[in-house]
Amino acid sequence: MISPDSNLYKNIVTTWKTPGEQWLAQFPTHIKKIEALWNLEPIQPIDNLSFHFVGATKRRSDGLEVVIKTGCDIESLDRERQWLRHFNGVAAQVLESDKNLGVTMMERLVPxxxxxxxKQLDDDAQTLIIAEMIRELNSRSIISGxxxxxxxxxxxxxxxxxxxxPxxxxxxxxxxxxxxxxxxQDRLLHGDLHHDNILKHxxxxxxxDPHGYIGDPTFEMAVMMYNPLDAYPVxxxxxxxxxxxMSxxxxxxxxxxQRMKAWAFAAAMISTAWDYGDTKKLLGIPFLVAQELRS
Structure with missing residues (x-):
């Protein structure tokens, strides 16, 4: 189900190496266990997967459309589940989870x-929606975890x-x-809040898809300044x-x-570092954003 030619396969092997290869080798059996656990119809992968497997299916018991997320990094998936449950209402609802299998079942967002x-929303309107999302997230109290x-x-x-x-x-x-x-003033942050991680329901x-960090509430706006890389007005x-x-x-x-500008620069530099660690090249929007904000 995960093609060796896919970005997902390559990212898993590159990021997690031997444990990733082992997880991929047993993936067909892993998926069958998940389907049996919650009496699901066959799970179909969604498009454009990056580091974790995400698939759509239905519960046989009531026909409810659900989304399954799983991967080899069980601890990060468990943190994500904790985060989603804390922000229930503003985040996709967690219906079931199994930490041992490293899997979460969530409501399917429609559409x-x-x-x-x-496309009917211009960049200003999209920024206002993100601003409202940030305000809602920052209104929630911090949790342990x-x-x-x-x-x-x-x-x-x-x-x-x-x-x-230098x-x-x-x-x-x-x-x-x-x-x-x-x-x-630290809060529990999404940490990767941008246009591709906000869906209409x-x-x-x-x-x-929260990363889940503790920190300065202002950081929440930083990632949407450089990611996704193809969401800028032309x-x-x-x-x-x-x-x-920022205005x-x-x-x-x-x-x-000034605090927004500082965090946007620092976050773009972190993304640049991650890219450089993988490619040994200084390419892409994050580095361009960092250069724009350096002064």
């Missing part, structure tokens, strides 16, 4: 159109030593140090889009402009 593909703090991401910058302007690297490290020092919007320069998005967020949820 499930991503914010990126909602095995969630990483944003400060732990700073070490991922090390791979960029010698590859980028002033950019120093600036990114300084931002992480400064903006994670006072943790009195009936008459509302719901979030999916009729204005990148810098103007970044400035416009809307400042007006709607009162995030400080």
């Amino acid at each position: 499930g159109t991503t914010l990126k593909h909602s 095995a969630f990483k703090h944003l400060a732990e991401l700073a070490k991922d910058l090390d791979v960029l030593e010698g590859a980028v302007d 002033r950019m690297l120093s600036k990114a490290r300084g931002i992480f140090s400064e903006l994670t020092f006072d943790r009195s 009936k008459h509302s919007w719901k979030v999916i 009729n204005r320069p990148l810098r103007k889009t970044l400035e416009r998005r 809307i967020l400042n007006e709607y949820i009162n995030f400080d402009m």
Whole structure:
């Protein structure tokens, strides 16, 4: 069911190496166990999978359409399940889970159109929806759990030593140090909130695929400044889009402009580091965004 030529297969092997290969080898049996566990119809993979398997199916008992998510990184999937349950209502609803199998069954969002593909909405309207989502998420109290703090991401910058302007690297490290020092206002964050992770469900919007970090609430806006990589208006320069998005967020949820700019730069540098670690190349939108925000 997972083709060796697919991005999912390659990403699993690259990221988790031997454990990933072992998980892939037993995948057909794994899926059969999940189908039997919850009496499901055959699970069909959805398109454009990246690091985890996600499939659609129905419960035989009542015909309810559901989504199955599973993968070899059981701990991260369990953190995701905790996060989704904490934010029930604004996030896709968790119906069942089994930590031993590393699988979660969720409601299927209908029609499930991503914010990126909602072509009737311009960039301003999409940014307002994200702003409302951030405000709702930040209104929830922090919970205990095995969630990483944003400060732990700073070490991922090390791979960029010698590859980028040292002033950019120093600036990114300084931002992480400064903006994670006072943790009195920390919240549980989605950590990967962008246009592809917000889906239409009936008459509302719901979030999916949280990374789950503890940290400064302002960080929640950072990822949507560079991701997804193909969600920028084509009729204005990148810098103007970044400035416009931050202006809307400042007006709607009162995030400080300088703090937003700092986190957007630092997050883009982290994404650049992840890309560089995989490819040894400084290519792509995250690095361009970092360059735009470096001053």
